Amino acid sequence: MDSATTSRGVMILLLTSLLALSSSISLSKAEQGELHVVAKNASISVSILIDYGNGTIDWHDPLVLPDSSTVFNATLAVATVNYSHYPQGVFVDTINDVWNTSPYYWTWWYWNFTESTWSLGPIASDRHFLTHLDIIAWHYVNTETWLPLPHPPLPKAIVVDIDPDSLNLKSNGKWITAYIELPEGYNVSDIDRATILLNDTIPVDQFWVDKPLESVIGDYDEDCIPDLMVKFNKQDLIAILSSGEAIITITGDVNGISFEGSDTIRVIGE
Ligand SMILES: [Ca+2]
Numbered sequence: 001m002d003s004a005t006t007s008r009g010v011m012i013l014l015l016t017s018l019l020a021l022s023s024s025i026s027l028s029k030a031e032q033g034e035l036h037v038v039a040k041n042a043s044i045s046v047s048i049l050i051d052y053g054n055g056t057i058d059w060h061d062p063l064v065l066p067d068s069s070t071v072f073n074a075t076l077a078v079a080t081v082n083y084s085h086y087p088q089g090v091f092v093d094t095i096n097d098v099w100n101t102s103p104y105y106w107t108w109w110y111w112n113f114t115e116s117t118w119s120l121g122p123i124a125s126d127r128h129f130l131t132h133l134d135i136i137a138w139h140y141v142n143t144e145t146w147l148p149l150p151h152p153p154l155p156k157a158i159v160v161d162i163d164p165d166s167l168n169l170k171s172n173g174k175w176i177t178a179y180i181e182l183p184e185g186y187n188v189s190d191i192d193r194a195t196i197l198l199n200d201t202i203p204v205d206q207f208w209v210d211k212p213l214e215s216v217i218g219d220y221d222e223d224c225i226p227d228l229m230v231k232f233n234k235q236d237l238i239a240i241l242s243s244g245e246a247i248i249t250i251t252g253d254v255n256g257i258s259f260e261g262s263d264t265i266r267v268i269g270e
C-alpha cells in the first residue's frame with residue numbers, strides 16, 4: 001500500500017468510526033438546541049489546546065464563544081485551518097500550516113472530567129457542540145499508536161494569595177501561608193495537597209498535608225469563593241529568596257489537572 005492509499009485508509013477509518021458514534025451525540029445536539037432557545041445571546045468560555053506532538057503546545061484559555069459553537073468554530077477562532085467537507089462532517093487537513101502526513105493526523109479530543117483523562121472526539125469537529133468550561137485539544141498524533149495522549153490540560157489561572165505580603169529574611173517564623181482559589185467548575189477540596197509545590201521546589205509542610213480537609217478549607221477573604229489554606233516551611237523559602245520583589249508560584253493538581261498561580265511578595269533584609 002503506498003502512502004496515499006494508507007492516508008486515505010486512515011481518513012476513511014476515522015470518518016467511519018466517527019459516523020458510528022454520531023447517533024449517541026444527536027441527543028446532546030438536541031439538548032444544546034434547547035439551551036440555545038433559553039439563552040439566545042449567551043456565551044460560553046472554553047479552553048482549547050493545540051498540541052503539535054513535538055513538545056510545542058499552544059493554549060487558548062479562556063476562549064469566549066457564542067453558546068452554540070462547535071469544536072470547529074473554536075478551532076477557526078484560534079488557528080489557521082485547511083479542511084475538506086465530507087458527508088460525515090469537516091475533516092481538518094492542516095492546523096497552522098502543519099499538514100496531515102500519514103501516519104500523523106490532526107485529531108480532536110475532549111477532557112473527560114469523570115475519568116480525568118483525554119478522550120478522542122467521537123464525531124467530526126463541526127458536529128460537536130461545546131458547553132461552558134469544556135476543555136478540548138487538537139493533537140497531531142501518530143494514528144498507528146494513538147500515543148502519547150495530548151499534553152495535560154492547562155495550568156488553570158488560579159488565584160493565589162501568599163500571606164504575609166512581605167517577608168523579612170531574618171524572620172524566625174515557622175510557616176508561610178498560601179490561600180488557593182480555583183475557577184468555576186473546580187473544587188478546592190479536590191486538590192491533592194501532596195502535589196502542591198511552591199516555586200517548583202518546596203512542598204506543603206507535611207503537617208498541613210495531613211490536616212483534616214475541613215479545617216483547611218474556608219473563605220478567608222470573604223469573596224464567596226472557597227479557598228484552600230496550605231503552609232510551607234518559611235526557612236526553606238527564605239533560603240531561596242533574596243531581597244526585593246519575589247514572585248511566588250504555586251503549582252499542583254486538582255482531579256489530575258495541573259493548576260498554577262502566582263502572587264508577589266516583598267522580601268526585606270539581606
Ligand atoms: Ca498576598
Ligand SMILES: [Ca+2]
Pocket residue numbers: 181218219220221222223224225226227
Ligand atoms: Ca475566598
